[in-house]
Amino acid sequence: QDAPEWLGGELKKPLSETRIGITVLYPGSNAYQAKYAETAEAYSQELGIQATVMDPQGDPAVQFDQIQDMASQNPDALVVWPTSQNALIPAIRNASRSGIPVITSNSPIGEAGRRYIVGHTGPDDCAQAEQAAEMLGDALGGEGNIVVVEGTPGYSVSILRKNCFLDRLADGYPDVNILASQTAEWNREKAQTVMETYLTQFGDEIDGVYAFDDGMGLGVISALQGAGKEPGEVKVVTCNQFGEGWDAMKAGWHSGSNKQSPVDDAILAIQTAVKVANGIEVPELQGIETPKVLPENVDEFERPTW
Amino acid sequence: MEQRFKRLLRRHGLVVAFLVFLAGVAFNADAFLTPGNILDVLRQVSITGMMAVGVTFVVLTGRLDLSVGSLLTLLTVIVVDQHNVAGPFPAIVMTLIAGLCIGAFNGLLVGFVGLNALIVTLAMLSFLQGLVLFYSGGSNVNVENAQDTWFAVFGRGEFLGLPLPVILFLVGAVIAGLVLQFTTFGRRVYGVGGNETASIFSGIDARWTVFWTYVISGFTTGVAAIIMGSRVMGAQNTIGQGYELTVLAGVILGGTSLLGGSGSIWRTVIGISMLGFIQNGLLLLGFPYYVQWLVTWAVIIVAVWIDLGAKRGRIFA
Amino acid sequence: MSDVVLKVKDITKTFPGVKALDRVSFDIRPGEVHALVGENGAGKSTLMKALAGLHRPDEGQIFYQGEAIEVAGPLDARRKGILLIHQELSLSPELSVAENIYLGAWPTNRFGVLKKRELRRDATAALEALGCGFGPDVRVGSLSVAKQQMVEIARAEAFRANVVIFDEPTASLTDSEKDQLFHTIRGLKARGVGIVYISHKMDEIFDITDRITVLRDGQVQGTVDTRDTDLNQITRMMIGRTLDTYFVKAKAEFGAEVLRVEGLSNRPLFEDVSFSVREGEVLGLYGLVGAGRSELVETIFGVRRADAGKLFWKEGEIELPTPRQSIDMGMALVPESRKEQGLVLMMGGRENTSLPHLRLFSEVSVMNRAKEMAVFEKYRSALSIKTTGPDQAVSQLSGGNQQKFVLAKWLCADPKLIILDEPTRGIDVGSKSAIHELIAELAEQGLAVIVISSEMPEVLGVSHRVLAMSEGSVVAEFEGAAMTEEHLIDAVSHAREPVAAE
Amino acid sequence: MSHTSTVTTDRSPALAALSWLLRNHIWVFLALTIIVFSLASPYFLTLNNLGNILTQGAFIGILAIGMTMVMIDGEIDLSVGAVLALASALAIGLQDHMGVWPAVFLGLMSGAALGFLNGSLVALSGMHSFIVTLGGLIGIRGLVFVYTGENALMVPDFSYTEIPEIYLGPVSLTAIIFFGLALLFQWVLSSTRHGRETYAVGDNIEAAHDAGINVKRHKIINFTLCGTLAAVCGILLSMRLGTAEPNAGRIWELWTIIAVVLGGTRLQGGFGSLWMTIGGVLTLAVLRNGLRLLNTPNYVELMVMGSVLILALVLDKILNRREAT
Numbered sequence A: 001q002d003a004p005e006w007l008g009g010e011l012k013k014p015l016s017e018t019r020i021g022i023t024v025l026y027p028g029s030n031a032y033q034a035k036y037a038e039t040a041e042a043y044s045q046e047l048g049i050q051a052t053v054m055d056p057q058g059d060p061a062v063q064f065d066q067i068q069d070m071a072s073q074n075p076d077a078l079v080v081w082p083t084s085q086n087a088l089i090p091a092i093r094n095a096s097r098s099g100i101p102v103i104t105s106n107s108p109i110g111e112a113g114r115r116y117i118v119g120h121t122g123p124d125d126c127a128q129a130e131q132a133a134e135m136l137g138d139a140l141g142g143e144g145n146i147v148v149v150e151g152t153p154g155y156s157v158s159i160l161r162k163n164c165f166l167d168r169l170a171d172g173y174p175d176v177n178i179l180a181s182q183t184a185e186w187n188r189e190k191a192q193t194v195m196e197t198y199l200t201q202f203g204d205e206i207d208g209v210y211a212f213d214d215g216m217g218l219g220v221i222s223a224l225q226g227a228g229k230e231p232g233e234v235k236v237v238t239c240n241q242f243g244e245g246w247d248a249m250k251a252g253w254h255s256g257s258n259k260q261s262p263v264d265d266a267i268l269a270i271q272t273a274v275k276v277a278n279g280i281e282v283p284e285l286q287g288i289e290t291p292k293v294l295p296e297n298v299d300e301f302e303r304p305t306w
Numbered sequence B: 001m002e003q004r005f006k007r008l009l010r011r012h013g014l015v016v017a018f019l020v021f022l023a024g025v026a027f028n029a030d031a032f033l034t035p036g037n038i039l040d041v042l043r044q045v046s047i048t049g050m051m052a053v054g055v056t057f058v059v060l061t062g063r064l065d066l067s068v069g070s071l072l073t074l075l076t077v078i079v080v081d082q083h084n085v086a087g088p089f090p091a092i093v094m095t096l097i098a099g100l101c102i103g104a105f106n107g108l109l110v111g112f113v114g115l116n117a118l119i120v121t122l123a124m125l126s127f128l129q130g131l132v133l134f135y136s137g138g139s140n141v142n143v144e145n146a147q148d149t150w151f152a153v154f155g156r157g158e159f160l161g162l163p164l165p166v167i168l169f170l171v172g173a174v175i176a177g178l179v180l181q182f183t184t185f186g187r188r189v190y191g192v193g194g195n196e197t198a199s200i201f202s203g204i205d206a207r208w209t210v211f212w213t214y215v216i217s218g219f220t221t222g223v224a225a226i227i228m229g230s231r232v233m234g235a236q237n238t239i240g241q242g243y244e245l246t247v248l249a250g251v252i253l254g255g256t257s258l259l260g261g262s263g264s265i266w267r268t269v270i271g272i273s274m275l276g277f278i279q280n281g282l283l284l285l286g287f288p289y290y291v292q293w294l295v296t297w298a299v300i301i302v303a304v305w306i307d308l309g310a311k312r313g314r315i316f317a
Numbered sequence C: 001m002s003d004v005v006l007k008v009k010d011i012t013k014t015f016p017g018v019k020a021l022d023r024v025s026f027d028i029r030p031g032e033v034h035a036l037v038g039e040n041g042a043g044k045s046t047l048m049k050a051l052a053g054l055h056r057p058d059e060g061q062i063f064y065q066g067e068a069i070e071v072a073g074p075l076d077a078r079r080k081g082i083l084l085i086h087q088e089l090s091l092s093p094e095l096s097v098a099e100n101i102y103l104g105a106w107p108t109n110r111f112g113v114l115k116k117r118e119l120r121r122d123a124t125a126a127l128e129a130l131g132c133g134f135g136p137d138v139r140v141g142s143l144s145v146a147k148q149q150m151v152e153i154a155r156a157e158a159f160r161a162n163v164v165i166f167d168e169p170t171a172s173l174t175d176s177e178k179d180q181l182f183h184t185i186r187g188l189k190a191r192g193v194g195i196v197y198i199s200h201k202m203d204e205i206f207d208i209t210d211r212i213t214v215l216r217d218g219q220v221q222g223t224v225d226t227r228d229t230d231l232n233q234i235t236r237m238m239i240g241r242t243l244d245t246y247f248v249k250a251k252a253e254f255g256a257e258v259l260r261v262e263g264l265s266n267r268p269l270f271e272d273v274s275f276s277v278r279e280g281e282v283l284g285l286y287g288l289v290g291a292g293r294s295e296l297v298e299t300i301f302g303v304r305r306a307d308a309g310k311l312f313w314k315e316g317e318i319e320l321p322t323p324r325q326s327i328d329m330g331m332a333l334v335p336e337s338r339k340e341q342g343l344v345l346m347m348g349g350r351e352n353t354s355l356p357h358l359r360l361f362s363e364v365s366v367m368n369r370a371k372e373m374a375v376f377e378k379y380r381s382a383l384s385i386k387t388t389g390p391d392q393a394v395s396q397l398s399g400g401n402q403q404k405f406v407l408a409k410w411l412c413a414d415p416k417l418i419i420l421d422e423p424t425r426g427i428d429v430g431s432k433s434a435i436h437e438l439i440a441e442l443a444e445q446g447l448a449v450i451v452i453s454s455e456m457p458e459v460l461g462v463s464h465r466v467l468a469m470s471e472g473s474v475v476a477e478f479e480g481a482a483m484t485e486e487h488l489i490d491a492v493s494h495a496r497e498p499v500a501a502e
Numbered sequence D: 001m002s003h004t005s006t007v008t009t010d011r012s013p014a015l016a017a018l019s020w021l022l023r024n025h026i027w028v029f030l031a032l033t034i035i036v037f038s039l040a041s042p043y044f045l046t047l048n049n050l051g052n053i054l055t056q057g058a059f060i061g062i063l064a065i066g067m068t069m070v071m072i073d074g075e076i077d078l079s080v081g082a083v084l085a086l087a088s089a090l091a092i093g094l095q096d097h098m099g100v101w102p103a104v105f106l107g108l109m110s111g112a113a114l115g116f117l118n119g120s121l122v123a124l125s126g127m128h129s130f131i132v133t134l135g136g137l138i139g140i141r142g143l144v145f146v147y148t149g150e151n152a153l154m155v156p157d158f159s160y161t162e163i164p165e166i167y168l169g170p171v172s173l174t175a176i177i178f179f180g181l182a183l184l185f186q187w188v189l190s191s192t193r194h195g196r197e198t199y200a201v202g203d204n205i206e207a208a209h210d211a212g213i214n215v216k217r218h219k220i221i222n223f224t225l226c227g228t229l230a231a232v233c234g235i236l237l238s239m240r241l242g243t244a245e246p247n248a249g250r251i252w253e254l255w256t257i258i259a260v261v262l263g264g265t266r267l268q269g270g271f272g273s274l275w276m277t278i279g280g281v282l283t284l285a286v287l288r289n290g291l292r293l294l295n296t297p298n299y300v301e302l303m304v305m306g307s308v309l310i311l312a313l314v315l316d317k318i319l320n321r322r323e324a325t
Ligand SMILES: Nc1ncnc2c1ncn2[C@@H]1O[C@H](COP(=O)(O)OP(=O)(O)OP(=O)(O)O)[C@@H](O)[C@H]1O
Pocket: C015, C016, C018, C020, C038, C039, C040, C041, C042, C043, C044, C045, C046, C047, C396, C397, C398, C399, C400, C426
């Protein structure tokens, strides 16, 4: 069988005999993860490899079991989108010790585990959060009061999107003041509830909102609409744009997000996994682009299908 | 005077505790007891409240329904998805029918087959979660023409200055309350919950009674899903996760006995509103979410204990 | 040994709203059987619970073997040698006989590990001393009621009790089991144990006791030697008047047949039962406990499903009904257990009364409260029920008043046939004769009545015709002059013999 | 409160065997699932995989031990998932300050303390344990977040994660601890005063009380045991993961209840044993592992778990009915 072009090397065995295990964060929880899982499955089929895509339902312990179960089937490579930065290190260590190459995708694992993986692919959550801080800071002209709507606390994505945002904001925009920060558990309806409460509490004081993802951002926009705000009156900035968020940006409700493609993310992960399965060297870190999407340049991007 | 106060406390200890809480928060947060905020809270609790109205029927017969959270997710996904496919009216009809059917299935297993309600509805929780993922393929669904569909009224509309979801919730609660207080069906529900065997000996078909309470619970969850879909104009596969516990906590907080036979809708309305006001009040006071959890814990224990102690006339068991 | 083993002095106990015991004094001598009698709610159980450490009296003293004692709790009482055998048996069905005998007082080493061998040995000894026919390892839940009671009595041996209190022990025993129990009681008595015996069955009281103390409204009316008194005196002390006729039989004027049963079976509970009952007739159903009478009437009523047989209602054959259909036809079943089958305890009298006839008390499914109230008031005065109001939870009422609400809920819809399953179990003599009068009255109004009873005088006294049941079959039918105790005993015991010989 | 059931008289061996199967049908169920999965997946019956199943099942298993005790008492504990998260957070978070073993000990104590709190609230207030521990489920998770400040805590020294890496053949230390604890508590249930009291209390609480058993103290002890075992589970989990996740153990209480009920312990109390619970735990672990090996999508797994649970209940119903008549 001919090696595909992107492989950059020889196939050690036919693609149809290549077995890869993939465990994705939580396809049930948002569109990005769902699209990622869907793409992973479709792309594996296209390549003709044997891939197992699994869902740990956000529970690191379950993901741990999944890695263990996959490792006991001796796959050629494992792709792990870790639910937790550090909790999976022992599992990955054990898989790696039994000779199975592991790559992580989308979210990185903690420092201590880096030596057990062959490579990492995916977007940089921290960079996205920093971008969000910049976009919001700029939209407010460097000063104003903002509120924050967080994801489910305790997961690495939430932690990165919080801390990197706060750091960047403190560094670059000292006059932006954070009025309050609450979790809405990645839930659009809860985001709406939290935002409604903010509006009651702070009223017109709020100049901007940062939501950890677009799903919650849409809940925030709903609340703004409910409170009779005009588009753009309150600046809403999120990470990781969804289709509806794109629409909202066109309509003027949304002031900044970033494009992150689950399709690119999944394909890159699988290509990398096939490479390591064939013993080909891969770079330690392969990023995917996450350009800022702003009302000015929103037309340059296609409407996301997720 | 003191006697009267004692009696008031005994019968309405819960309400008194609630008022004390409200006053406490209002003292510290000016925005709390404003009409706008109260309406906001009511709007927020209208979803869980609507579900709690149905679940109260189930709990009154001495059963449980833990599947309502997953069912809410499924039905919200259905209503939003079908709205895009078939339009709002068919979507609403389909959602309500789906809610009725799944309620009926629970009712069949618990009422007629006689399985343990906790486990059956736990199993349904898992099963329905799977069904949602199967139905949606894991992706989110959104109402496509969100700007110009009349479907938006359920979540966002107003009538006489009251938000429509609040009206739906209150009307649902009043109807349910009337049904429980004044109809033969209500009497059967209390009878079966109070003493199932004696009710059977009185010619009441406990199986059907239990069956219908689950159907009602499925139906109110359907209405809640319509409010949810309309409020959010979209649905995630996790949107109803954990709602079963909130709903149950509200029902219990209202003082409806898990053993069945005692409790009422208006108490459920109080219980679930209490949860809403607690969450809102703590948000307004700027407490982090985990403090909310700690307070919810404390409130559940204290309120239920006060209620129980007042009924018993003694603090300790 | 002093001549009084246990003595209570001026004990008072108040419950919210009720003075259950009012300066009660009372003593028990070693080797005597001391009866405690009184109306329902007189305070008998409360007094005994105070002795056994289940209630703490508000005032008063307890002297045990001459010393004033405090009974800290039930186990303390048991350890001291005071044992209460409850109205409702106090056993754990899933545990073994041996574990139940020593419930809560198991022999253990210092670390709480059971000394199983010792437990078994002691339990075996206690069982053998009583002559029980079962071993210490049997699961209690698998024993019959009488045998379960033996397990409780075995505690008297095990704890070397000096005082044993029986609270209505014969309520669910057969005659032969009762004889066995009396044998055991005499055995205990012979060993110098002081025994308190609570019962509403006067024949038992006069049969086995030495002295009688009468309680009324929480006060002692007096203590008399059994030899020196008679039924009339005791009744007068209990209820303030004498009861001249014990049993009133309805006039024998029968109308058309109301119910006929042919070949009804519900294996293995009963098999091939046939009988009929007419308007104005009282049909007695006699048998020993476990004969299957309750199951038979429950099957007729539709609470249980039959597996064969035909029912005829007013001469027309009908499908085996559901309880709903039975009620709508005009059948009423007063079940044997009022707390479990008869009443919704947290509801008031009004709601309990209308429960079986919701359709009659409603228009298009909406309850008509006025109608409910009218019926409630009617029966409250007709049956002179003592209750504070229509919504007082029936759980707060005494047993007799509860039973009256069970009757009310069935009478209020004018049934054609009323089945009464043990209507007087656990009911004091006064209320008992009221119920007997009621039965006669109902029959004279033209109802068909079926009465189940394990008390032979009662069944003979109220019925026009008696069916004897044994082991799930009707073994004989008696009418008129043939209705005698000898015949009945003969019928049920002959039927049992071959089984017993097996 | 009396139960009716057939008198146990001597029966033929075949009948006795049948009756044993009826009472222990979870083992038949387990055997069936094992057969199905070993036919369906070549990886299932490997020694390595069986070892994995035992280890994976052990976590729910350890929770299930405590839950069984509490459920025989006629109570329920919904807070075990949150308790285990707190114990694991303390066991890791405190290591910096006081070293590994003292931290682990304090983690254990936190479980005991919370169990004690749950038990005391149930016993003193007379509230249904469902309510008390439902509150705990929410509130104790709050404590976890108060302590961790949302972050997952990582062990300072990864050799901590090697502690449970002791194997007896394919059987890990975690699994050994589970079986050890299960045997220990089965012995407690069958041979100690406390164990027999557990049955007595769940079976007929009035009788137990009248017999002088201190029902309140007894229940507090069982809740404390349940909390402590949840902490054991949390500590083993922290050793397995090397981190303490604030979200660890979410909805595990449901899996635990499912395992215990699958085993056949009666929810109303009075009946059950750890043998049956082990069967339930293993069945659950086999199902989850087998479905993963078969590469079934997540939604199939969820639907199969739901269906199996209902099936098990229906089976239980049919079998028990047959036994009862
Ligand atoms: N735990 C309690 N709380 C409140 N009232 C009680 C309680 N126990 C008994 N009573 C009341 O005390 C009175 C005496 O009750 P007790 O049970 O001693 O009667 P009894 O003589 O045993 O009657 P019976 O023959 O029906 O068994 C009754 O009025 C009863 O309602």
